[in-house]
Amino acid sequence: MNQQLILGCLLFSFLYSCNPNHEKSTLAFQKLTCNHKEKPLSIETEQPLFSWNVSSKELNKSQSAYQLLVASSPEILNENDADVWNSGKTTSSKSTFVKYNGKALKAMQKYFWKVKIWDEKEQPSEWSDIQKFEMGLMNNENWGDSKWITLSKDTRTSPYQFRDYKTGRMKTPQKVNGFAASYFRNEVDISKGIKNAQAYICGLGYYELYLNGEKVGDHVLDPAPSNYDKQAYYVNYDITKALKSGKNAFGIIVGNGFYGQNISWKRDPESERDLAYGPPTVKLLVKLKYEDGTEKDIYTDDTWKEATGPIVFNNVYGGDTYDARYEINGWNSVGYNDESWGNAKLASPKIDKISAQQIPAIKKLKELEPVKVFKGSDGEWIVDFGQNIAGWVKLNVKEKEGQLIEVITTEALLNNGKDIFQGSTGGGANGMPQIYQYICKSDKQESWEPKFSYHGFKYAKIKGISKKPDANMIKAVLVATDIQETGSFASSDELLNKMHSISKWTIVDNVHGIPEDCPHREKCGWLGDAHAFCEYALYNYDMYDFYKKYMEDISTQMRPTKGHNNPDINFQVPTMIAPGKRTSTYAKIDWGVATMYLPWYNYLYYGDETIVKDYYEDMKDLTNYYLSYKGENGIMQDGMGDWCPPRWDRRKNPSAMECNPIVSANAYFYDVLGIMENFAKMNKDAAFETEMKNEKEALKKAFNTAYLIEIPNTEHKWYGSQTATVQALQFGMVPDTAIEAVVNGLVYDIVAVKGGHHSTGIHGNRYIYTVLTKYGKADLAHQILTTPEFPSQTYVMNSGFTTWPERQFEWEKMEGPTNSLNHPMHSGFAAYFFESLGGIKSSKTKPGYKEFIVHPEFPDTITSTDVSVPTPYGNIKNSWSVTDGVFTMNLEVPFNTKAILPLSEIQKKTLKINGEPWEKIKALETSGNGIYIGSGSYSINYKK
Numbered sequence: 046m047n048q049q050l051i052l053g054c055l056l057f058s059f060l061y062s063c064n065p066n067h068e069k070s071t072l073a074f075q076k077l078t079c080n081h082k083e084k085p086l087s088i089e090t091e092q093p094l095f096s097w098n099v100s101s102k103e104l105n106k107s108q109s110a111y112q113l114l115v116a117s118s119p120e121i122l123n124e125n126d127a128d129v130w131n132s133g134k135t136t137s138s139k140s141t142f143v144k145y146n147g148k149a150l151k152a153m154q155k156y157f158w159k160v161k162i163w164d165e166k167e168q169p170s171e172w173s174d175i176q177k178f179e180m181g182l183m184n185n186e187n188w189g190d191s192k193w194i195t196l197s198k199d200t201r202t203s204p205y206q207f208r209d210y211k212t213g214r215m216k217t218p219q220k221v222n223g224f225a226a227s228y229f230r231n232e233v234d235i236s237k238g239i240k241n242a243q244a245y246i247c248g249l250g251y252y253e254l255y256l257n258g259e260k261v262g263d264h265v266l267d268p269a270p271s272n273y274d275k276q277a278y279y280v281n282y283d284i285t286k287a288l289k290s291g292k293n294a295f296g297i298i299v300g301n302g303f304y305g306q307n308i309s310w311k312r313d314p315e316s317e318r319d320l321a322y323g324p325p326t327v328k329l330l331v332k333l334k335y336e337d338g339t340e341k342d343i344y345t346d347d348t349w350k351e352a353t354g355p356i357v358f359n360n361v362y363g364g365d366t367y368d369a370r371y372e373i374n375g376w377n378s379v380g381y382n383d384e385s386w387g388n389a390k391l392a393s394p395k396i397d398k399i400s401a402q403q404i405p406a407i408k409k410l411k412e413l414e415p416v417k418v419f420k421g422s423d424g425e426w427i428v429d430f431g432q433n434i435a436g437w438v439k440l441n442v443k444e445k446e447g448q449l450i451e452v453i454t455t456e457a458l459l460n461n462g463k464d465i466f467q468g469s470t471g472g473g474a475n476g477m478p479q480i481y482q483y484i485c486k487s488d489k490q491e492s493w494e495p496k497f498s499y500h501g502f503k504y505a506k507i508k509g510i511s512k513k514p515d516a517n518m519i520k521a522v523l524v525a526t527d528i529q530e531t532g533s534f535a536s537s538d539e540l541l542n543k544m545h546s547i548s549k550w551t552i553v554d555n556v557h558g559i560p561e562d563c564p565h566r567e568k569c570g571w572l573g574d575a576h577a578f579c580e581y582a583l584y585n586y587d588m589y590d591f592y593k594k595y596m597e598d599i600s601t602q603m604r605p606t607k608g609h610n611n612p613d614i615n616f617q618v619p620t621m622i623a624p625g626k627r628t629s630t631y632a633k634i635d636w637g638v639a640t641m642y643l644p645w646y647n648y649l650y651y652g653d654e655t656i657v658k659d660y661y662e663d664m665k666d667l668t669n670y671y672l673s674y675k676g677e678n679g680i681m682q683d684g685m686g687d688w689c690p691p692r693w694d695r696r697k698n699p700s701a702m703e704c705n706p707i708v709s710a711n712a713y714f715y716d717v718l719g720i721m722e723n724f725a726k727m728n729k730d731a732a733f734e735t736e737m738k739n740e741k742e743a744l745k746k747a748f749n750t751a752y753l754i755e756i757p758n759t760e761h762k763w764y765g766s767q768t769a770t771v772q773a774l775q776f777g778m779v780p781d782t783a784i785e786a787v788v789n790g791l792v793y794d795i796v797a798v799k800g801g802h803h804s805t806g807i808h809g810n811r812y813i814y815t816v817l818t819k820y821g822k823a824d825l826a827h828q829i830l831t832t833p834e835f836p837s838q839t840y841v842m843n844s845g846f847t848t849w850p851e852r853q854f855e856w857e858k859m860e861g862p863t864n865s866l867n868h869p870m871h872s873g874f875a876a877y878f879f880e881s882l883g884g885i886k887s888s889k890t891k892p893g894y895k896e897f898i899v900h901p902e903f904p905d906t907i908t909s910t911d912v913s914v915p916t917p918y919g920n921i922k923n924s925w926s927v928t929d930g931v932f933t934m935n936l937e938v939p940f941n942t943k944a945i946l947p948l949s950e951i952q953k954k955t956l957k958i959n960g961e962p963w964e965k966i967k968a969l970e971t972s973g974n975g976i977y978i979g980s981g982s983y984s985i986n987y988k989k
Contacts (some may be wrong), residue, residue: 077097086281087179087279089401095142100940109167117129117155130146141893190342205357232294242334255297258377274395276399279399284331299326300356306319358482362477364482365497367482370446412522427465433456436499444510469866528586531913537908540839540842550847551867572639573621579642580880644664691836709769756793807873883923894921931986934986943977952988
């Protein structure tokens with residue numbers, strides 16, 4: 046650039062900044078993501094998605110255009126030189142999930158990007174700070190010469206390698222030891238300066254990676270479970286700083302996880318049935334880039350050495366046994382003598398696809414100390430940690446060499462409080478009670494925590510110690526997928542605040558790479574459970590990648606299944622559980638609709654249509670499969686049922702499920718037909734869109750013909766149960782002329798028949814409080830939530846539970862609380878705190894909270910609520926209170942979004958926004974009863 050041009054540019058810049066008519070941009074970038082992550086390491090999509098959050102000090106700000114640049118280095122990341130993509134100025138209000146449209150991206154390459162935007166007045170922002178993302182391996186070929194390796198020989202000799210295995214159907218226990226934990230090592234010499242080093246590792250079973258004696262990363266129980274024959278996940282670590290010049294030692298331990306599950310769920314000792322895909326197996330690739338420009342690969346092959354070690358038993362249900370006398374000191378460090386070790390065995394596991402793990406890793410999230418320690422009836426010490434968690438215990442003990450220390454973890458005590466009760470965790474279903482074992486190597490202080498199993502527990506009975514345990518000896522460790530809590534709720538009612546806390550605990554305890562039913566007895570991804578709590582989870586946590594991953598599990602779980610009324614056609618249908626080999630039967634309608642609900646909720650809450658388009662054909666095929674169950678009356682003759690209503694036991698008291706499974710399943714299916722109508726429109730599938738619309742109309746008519754009935758001796762109507770009535774109201778199935786009679790029918794059953802109590806299981810309980818509130822019965826919704834008598838959520842809390850139990854029983858009448866005490870399907874109702882009390886719901890026409898409804902509805906007993914709802918644009922915050930009949934709401938609307946306030950004409954008469962009568966604010970838009978408010982912070986009040 047010549048001197049004259051430089052002087053000209055400086056003069057223009059000076060005059061521009063001095064111009065009094067120039068409006069300096071108040072836009073500031075807050076968060077920038079690629080595929081919903083900040084600076085991700087292992088992107089594997091060919092067209093990544095870019096998003097940006099922006100803040101502004103002004104009100105009612107939005108985006109009118111953007112420009113994105115992507116380059117191979119930061120030095121050329123400018124409008125003239127960007128060598129990968131320059132979108133140019135693109136007229137669009139889209140600021141989330143903007144699809145990359147540049148040159149083909151290369152595996153394992155690093156890219157840099159930035160963005161600028163223009164606001165609604167065409168004023169530009171500054172360029173954002175430079176961001177980066179790195180591509181993953183992309184395909185199996187890029188693993189190069191890396192081989193799968195597994196243990197060549199099981200050399201365990203510890204007498205503690207065996208455990209008792211006994212399911213409820215077996216008369217006597219069987220001794221089992223399962224596949225051995227495998228230890229692998231290799232040393233490599235590095236003679237040149239390293240510019241970059243990336244490690245890619247895939248464990249079939251759980252693994253831990255070590256470099257020069259130190260564990261790599263803070264992940265545990267890695268990677269996430271999957272249908273391993275179809276899909277496995279690798280994890281990428283940047284190990285540049287951990288490598289040193291000269292010799293470096295790599296070490297890997299691999300445990301069974303859900304891959305080597307050759308013990309649990311056998312029904313009897315003679316059975317050959319097991320859930321194992323094979324013995325634990327691992328593959329590692331390290332890509333080295335030297336400072337001189339050359340490259341080198343380090344990888345697993347049969348030159349690696351292998352052995353067994355102190356982890357002499359590991360089972361994800363039963364627990365770990367660690368015999369410290371067999372420790373291999375220095376095995377993962379340079380210079381260890383491994384002459385006695387064997388060579389690793391090459392393996393050829395059947396896997397269709399290996400891809401980068403995109404969901405957050407499982408980590409150790411929190412340690413809990415004992416809140417109470419006492420002796421049980423047998424004289425052994427019992428530790429109460431005060432909170433039902435998922436994870437493990439951490440020991441710090443000093444006993445004699447060879448001393449066995451055994452820890453039995455449970456969720457409950459006997460009702461008399463004198464000992465632990467194993468009714469919900471004893472292993473009768475999977476055959477393995479929850480037990481950790483540690484065998485001391487000396488008489489000195491020793492510390493240990495497990496690696497390859499996790500349990501659900503609040504209590505621990507510890508045997509084999511010589512003194513009373515305390516916080517120095519034993520702690521509980523919360524271990525779960527590190528989903529980030531991004532939403533919040535608080536209200537003037539402490540009972541509801543406590544319910545919210547319990548609901549969150551029950552979810553966090555049950556995310557270990559999949560949405561589980563419980564963290565002890567089953568650890569299975571039941572589809573019905575997953576969609577039951579999905580919306581509440583989305584209000585509280587960043588679940589974007591988590592549900593995308595779980596959709597991979599559902600999709601790869603699908604099996605060819607013949608249609609019910611047309612057996613000549615094969616459909617792809619998921620099983621009741623995904624992923625894994627414990628598949629149960631085909632997914633009945635009310636469980637299988639998770640296949641449509643999870644993409645719908647993800648789309649509704651985030652606004653990214655990718656998940657819909659990726660699984661559209663799967664969803665379409667499954668919808669057609671369920672239509673094959675249509676009977677002559679127009680009703681699909683299939684359903685699992687409103688799981689776990691009060692007093693229900695499918696063997697002892699099946700009639701307690703008041704709602705016929707077919708009724709609740711068809712209500713869900715009606716809603717799903719509407720979802721599929723939307724999905725067909727998004728996919729430009731006009732024929733299927735029309736078919737879905739017609740099927741939906743036909744089912745509504747058939748449903749009302751079959752199930753809408755009058756309640757004898759009243760003027761009320763309903764659908765035969767609280768659950769069916771709630772679903773019909775929630776999904777818009779009730780004819781307009783019958784809505785009042787149906788609402789009154791629901792109220793009549795709750796108040797007059799049930800004495801002010803719900804009788805709903807997971808299907809009805811998800812919506813009952815929201816539905817009652819929507820139809821003017823907010824006080825009743827609050828009443829049935831907070832009544833202390835059984836059944837209610839408050840009764841459960843008063844019974845001492847810190848997570849929601851699977852069943853709704855009168856616990857004080859039992860020896861101890863049977864069934865799981867930690868089932869997140871019962872957390873779904875708490876979406877009511879956000880959608881009704883907080884009043885925040887995303888628009889269905891402009892999803893992802895591009896537009897959202899703000900309409901708090903609440904009982905008279907609640908005088909304030911404060912919610913924060915995570916969105917791709919930033920958090921929506923709504924804090925409201927009622928004082929002396931005046932409703933005041935402090936609302937924060939993220940940049941580039943709009944809030945819709947549905948208000949009555951009476952409310953509008955006294956409505957003020959930021960101290961001004963709303964009619965005087967020119968920037969506001971109105972449509973019907975709705976007032977549209979742009980971005981910014983607002984104080985809104987009116988007479989209630």
